[in-house]
Amino acid sequence: ETGVTQTPRHLVMGMTNKKSLKCEQHLGHNAMYWYKQSAKKPLELMFVYNFKEQTENNSVPSRFSPECPNSSHLFLHLHTLQPEDSALYLCASSHTSGIYNEQFFGPGTRLTVL
Amino acid sequence: QKEVEQNSGPLSVPEGAIASLNCTYSDRGSQSFFWYRQYSGKSPELIMSIYSNGDKEDGRFTAQLNKASQYVSLLIRDSQPSDSATYLCAVNGDGGNAGNMLTFGGGTRLMVKP
Numbered sequence A: 001e002t003g004v005t006q007t008p009r010h011l012v013m014g015m016t017n018k019k020s021l022k023c024e025q026h027l028g029h030n031a032m033y034w035y036k037q038s039a040k041k042p043l044e045l046m047f048v049y050n051f052k053e054q055t056e057n058n059s060v061p062s063r064f065s066p067e068c069p070n071s072s073h074l075f076l077h078l079h080t081l082q083p084e085d086s087a088l089y090l091c092a093s094s095h096t097s098g099i100y101n102e103q104f105f106g107p108g109t110r111l112t113v114l
Numbered sequence B: 001q002k003e004v005e006q007n008s009g010p011l012s013v014p015e016g017a018i019a020s021l022n023c024t025y026s027d028r029g030s031q032s033f034f035w036y037r038q039y040s041g042k043s044p045e046l047i048m049s050i051y052s053n054g055d056k057e058d059g060r061f062t063a064q065l066n067k068a069s070q071y072v073s074l075l076i077r078d079s080q081p082s083d084s085a086t087y088l089c090a091v092n093g094d095g096g097n098a099g100n101m102l103t104f105g106g107g108t109r110l111m112v113k114p
Helices: none
Strands: A004-007 A010-013 A018-025 A031-037 A044-050 A053-057 A064-070 A073-079 A087-094 A109-113 B011-014 B019-025 B033-038 B045-050 B054-058 B061-066 B071-076 B085-094 B101-104 B108-113
Touching: A004 A087, A010 A018, A018 A031, A018 A087, A031 A073, A044 A064, A044 A073, A044 B101, A053 A064, B011 B019, B019 B033, B019 B085, B019 B108, B033 B061, B033 B071, B045 B054, B045 B061, B045 B071, B071 B085
Parallel strands: A010 A109, B011 B108
Antiparallel strands: A004 A018, A018 A073, A031 A044, A031 A087, A044 A053, A064 A073, A087 A109, B019 B071, B033 B045, B033 B085, B054 B061, B061 B071, B085 B101, B085 B108
16 A cells, blocks of 8 residues: 555444544654545644644534554544534554645545434 | 634546646645645545645655744646545644644546546
8 A cells, every 4th residue: 555545435324323534644754644525625723633642623623533543543433423424534644743734635434424 | 623624616627738737725824734635536646745845845845834924825737637636734733642634625627638
């Protein structure tokens, strides 16, 4: 595997379910990100992890819970979601520190909340 | 609130023409700028990065940056139907050791007609 991978690619869940999204990067990066992309809205940054430490939580509701066990893996745990949480969830990674580091995205997980 | 603005389009150009995509940003402190291409149903793909005023060329793509006027543009020469996609402008939101936090514009949809 190369680049940034995400699983599952598609997920349908009810509002009472608990599920997790997984992201893995094979680029030797130290920073990982979760973004949400809804229809007709710009990409929204949700969480940033730098060397496994969360450095940014962009006012995300607590029903989204991130986990970063190491610099290569990132999870997003989901519970009691709402239909408006249906969106494309994208993971990205970059080298850490400095402002010139380019972010590379995974293929995304298309989430539908019923 | 840091903002990145793009005309949503669609921008329609004939095959072989030059497509010009524009982006303005609000934060004068921004220092790195990126263009991503996103095909329908896919994740964003990095195509250009630019950090200094002036032009940067890569194949058929040229990125132009003017920090004084706070705009960045992307020119696509000899446009092909395969260039039809949404182009996202991204601007670094913060520097230092917190990772590269990007603010995205809403994207411009480009249509290249044969």
